[in-house]
Amino acid sequence: TEHIVIAGGGLAGATAGKTLRAEGFEGSVTVLCAEEQPPYLRPPLSKEFLLGKAGEETVSVLPPGWYQENGVELLMGEPASSIDTTRHLLALAGGRVLQYSKLLLATGAQPRRIPLPGSDLDGVMTFRTLADSKRLRGLLDGGGKRVVMVGSGWIGMELAAAARSYGNDVTLLGLEDIPLSAAIGPELGGFFRTLHEANGVQFRLPASAAEITGQDGRVTAVVTNTGESLPADLVVIAVGVVPDTALAEAAGVELRNGILVDASLRTSAPDVFAAGDVANALHPFTGEHHRSEHWHNALHGGKVAAKAMLGQAAVLDMVPYFYTDQFTVSMEYSGFPTLAAGTTPVIRGSLDEGSFIAYWLRDGAVVAGMSVNQRRVQKPIKALISGRIPVDAGQLSDPGVPLEEL
Ligand code: FAD
Structure with a gap:
């Protein structure tokens, strides 16, 4: 059988x-x-x-x-x-x-493990599982802790937002000049940095954790490669998977x-x-x-x-998609980051007002589109990408031109 x-x-x-x-x-x-x-x-x-x-x-x-x-x-x-x-x-x-x-x-x-002295101290964790989330929730709840987040990717940024929302002090270290810039480029990474700073998250960028120090088996600080010692009650290492x-x-x-x-x-x-x-x-x-x-x-x-x-002719051919929620921002992204890399996005709407779509183009066609606090725009964005439809950047950035008519 x-x-x-x-x-x-x-x-x-x-x-x-x-x-x-x-x-x-x-x-x-x-x-x-x-x-x-x-x-x-x-x-x-x-x-x-x-x-x-x-x-x-x-x-x-x-x-x-x-x-x-x-x-x-x-x-x-x-x-x-x-x-x-x-x-x-x-x-x-x-x-x-x-x-x-x-x-x-x-x-x-x-979770990727990095050879960081002190990573085995109490109060230092990685984050992937339901058990990790329950544990972190217990630690963040009530606020007043000094939290150091190592890693400026999606998970590090989401955890920083959550930690801050509970009223903890949050400092985030990352290897990039601008958080998330490897994923979405400096302009949009800058948008997320501004959002976090406006909500009280502190950044050390670019900086890496050189050592985690502790006392009686518990974490006390993260020492950066620039020699700074950041006092910490809790450290989360989120450096990719x-x-x-x-x-x-x-x-x-x-x-x-x-x-x-x-x-x-x-x-x-x-x-x-x-x-x-x-x-x-x-x-x-x-x-x-x-x-x-x-x-x-x-x-x-x-x-x-x-x-x-089951022997059916199935292929995985959809346009890749993901989303994130941080503070007041709901972001959705469709497209091919590898094709978008290195190109400057065209913006429709306003970064300052926190409601916009960013499009990345290659050879005149949209290869990725990211929407922030906008509803029901991902379908037309995906249609533009999968159709390889040549578009006019001026029309793309003009909110007066309906997406479906591009
Ligand atoms: P997994 O979810 O990793 O499941 C694999 C399972 O296999 C695990 O439970 C593991 O224990 C088990 N396993 C491993 N080895 C064995 C073995 N030998 N035998 C039996 N079982 C084994 N994606 C988004 O698009 N948007 C988001 O906002 C987003 N947020 C995320 C937030 C967090 C905190 C994390 C961790 C991920 C997030 N992701 C997000 C990513 C998304 O969750 C993953 O892409 C997705 O979980 C992948 O599913 P998977 O089934 O491939 O693997």
Whole structure:
């Protein structure tokens, strides 16, 4: 009988399980979770859940009863430990061995660890899991703490906003001159910096943490490479993630910046697929491989992998999308950051008023669009990108010209 095994119960893995049943697959399905937790969504962990505005029930990918009702075996606290791709066998850390007809690797990513003296002190943490979010929420609540955030990417910025919203002192260090500039360029990174400064977040940029000092096993300060000592009760290290390729690597599955897959998410091993943060997938739009670390990619990757495992002609070809919420700002971004890199965005609306769309163009066509505090504009932005429609920058920046008419 057919048995589809999904190693990694995150958004990609759970969505794949759901899609298999939705597509009428009647064989066995097993979802393996390394964590003692049914699959959950991570975006709220640094936003509404951390801020205490949403409860644990809101982070579940699927309703708690779904797995049983749909005959999907959910094994929690049961990491996969090795794969024999020739014999189609997967071993669990607990010793059980599963025979698979198709296997999906959806092992996600882990926080990047940096060799920083003092990182093991009490009060120093990385941030990825529901347990991390619960712990940080407990520490931030009540305010009055000195928080040092190491890392000026999306997670560092969201955590800084949350920490500040609870009334803590927040200082953020990062390697860039301007936060987020590697992702969205200096103009838009500057917008987020201004937003944070207006809300009382302090920056040290560019600066790196050279050492974390402590007393009696507890953190007391972060010493920067410029010799400054920043007093700290709590330090969060958010310096990016690395794809969790251990299982694939040991099995000899081809890796390149994650697990290398084609547009249907097939790996180099027969009947083995990969989706979500761990997968570096060929994108038909650019003809290049992209590894995305975003919610939308895990959701659609899970769907595409499930369909491909059932032999359907599915490809992951949508325009990449992600979002962030920080203080009063809701931002959405669609497009290809690699194509946008190095080009100057065209702005429609006003950065000062905190409501605008930024467009990046290449060869006269929009390749990325970011909207801040605007509703229902992502659909036309995606249509412009996927249509490769040549646009006039003057019209693009003119709020009087409806987006649909560009
Ligand atoms: P994961 O969610 O990492 O799930 C993989 C799971 O596999 C993990 O639970 C892991 O424990 C498990 N696993 C690993 N190895 C094994 C093994 N050997 N056996 C069994 N299980 C294993 N994206 C956005 O677009 N917008 C946002 O605002 C946003 N905010 C975020 C905030 C935070 C705090 C974080 C951490 C991420 C955020 N993201 C956001 C990114 C988004 O959450 C990820 O892209 C998404 O979770 C990826 O899903 P995934 O299923 O590929 O991997």
